[in-house]
Amino acid sequence: MALLREDDRQHLINEFSVLTNPVKLVVFTQKLECQYCAETRMIAEEVAALSDKISLQVYDFEAHAEIAEQYGIDKIPATVIMRGGNDPKDYGIRLFGIPSGYEFSTLIEDIMMVSRGDSGLSAETKAWVAALKKPVHMQVFITPTCPYCPRAVILAHQLAMESDLIRSDMVEAIEFPHLANKYHVHGVPRTVINERVHIEGAAPERMLLGKLKEAVA
Template sequence: MEKLLDERTQQQVKEVFQSLKRDVAIIFFGSEDQNCTYCEDTKQLITEVTSLSDKLHLEIYELEKFPEESNKYHVDKAPSFLVAAYDQGEIVDHGIRYLGIPAGHEFTSLIRDILMVSSGDSGLQPATREFLADLKSPITLQVFVTPTCPYCPQAVVLAHQMAMESPMVEAEMVEAMEFPELSARHNVSGVPHTVINGGASELIGAAPEQYLMEKIREALSLHTSEN
């Protein structure tokens, strides 16, 4: 089978992975469904990536055969995977998710996420950390992207930084073209498009931390007013 990562890319990633501190696990969910067009490519990509460092571990499941694991990790679509810390054989889930293949520009998001999880530090500003520490309600962030979008990794990594920082946040990259029904449900026409709590608020475009914080506040205030 032809590799997805050429020799030069493999070498570059290996060099970057020299700075890995904690072990990291990638937990992949595929599907037996023939309509899962990108399942094999996604599995191959993350298999190649995890082979580039002894600090990376890969677990592979199929949704249909492992309902307990898919429920545990809140996964109901494929291809999907999470980037988690791996501490003495135990998975530490930080809520960092990918729905669809991280191809094109999104490959950099994957590498940056691995480095972040390995470091154990979200890298967020103090004000953002304080805001997230005070969260009382769960937050879901879905960042819709396409592989050719140069601004999308910024939005994906920011959402994943927030998930890394707070156990109340779960953040997912969604490859918009792989999941057209999900994109249509949230009226995604341009990317990056961040959907907060299923549509309680949204942010279109890549934006600084404080903008996303304001949109999260907006979603939380709507939730509060409805209750």
């Protein structure tokens, strides 16, 4: 049975009609021992089928361990949203866990942003990111039932798009309880930057920029 309703499919076909550059979804899955792998793959398949601008590559996490390592995938299900076509580019945009509930909109917005080729961040943020010298790893912990979470994830993904030094992961806290424990996640969204700086809530761009400066200082 399809996960997408027919009227939602039609809506997305309409939304995707403005896609310009090709987008590639890379999904890492596994047949066994992954509760939401099958559903994550189905979501990616159904979304990719809605536009000829979206392609999908599915890898088995174990059978393609080397490729998983190249993409920095250490847990599944994982979805990479990258520029496709003849000039592919991995911006460091990752979804760990199923993009369901409110996070489905994150997947769609990521696709739109990557295709547009513009993060939409302010000139001030872009200038700071362009001058960045140190790597930044952002992990945004979320739950699918959190209406505030997509704003935090999308902002992190916008930053990833601006710099090869930034990688931004959505991490679904319920599916990865060991990470939720490790990073003391008792509320979402919670963004952990470079393992040491964290911020609660869907922070506005300017506030997050302040935390990023703290994380690389």
